[in-house]
Amino acid sequence: MKSFRADIRVTLKNGVLDPQGKAIEGALGSLGFDGVDQVRQGKTFDVTLNAKDKKAAETALTAMCEKLLANTVIEDYDVTVNQSDK
């Protein structure tokens, strides 16, 4: 078993309303930041896991996204696996 470190990004699909992003846009405007067109907010998960190989780690992480980490009706996810230094 090797140790892998994965970076998962979960973002709202295009077209899904993002009220938190809109609020941040407004707040940035109030703070004097001009030129901000759009802000969309998402989540990241930094997962350290043990797996046989990179392929097995990717399979497990995709299953985690489908079952728990992302709501696939309104969210997209993106998994990047790196081998850990350990």
Next chain:
Amino acid sequence: MKSFRADIRVTLKNGVLDPQGKAIEGALGSLGFDGVDQVRQGKTFDVTLNAKDKKAAETALTAMCEKLLANTVIEDYDVTVNQSDK
């Protein structure tokens, strides 16, 4: 003015307690995912903005992180700027 698309990642600093990450670790265990060592949760912001050049965009985005997007006492941030297709 050019349009830039930036990806900002805000993560908890090492050593800062992450109860949400711990809860996800527990939930993954209950769902039968073995081999998960650690989960840390963070936020992403996908910002579209207009700026004179890439350097100016980076400066503005760093200021946004310092002032609004990250709590620099407990969080680290990471800014990546890409030129937009538009």
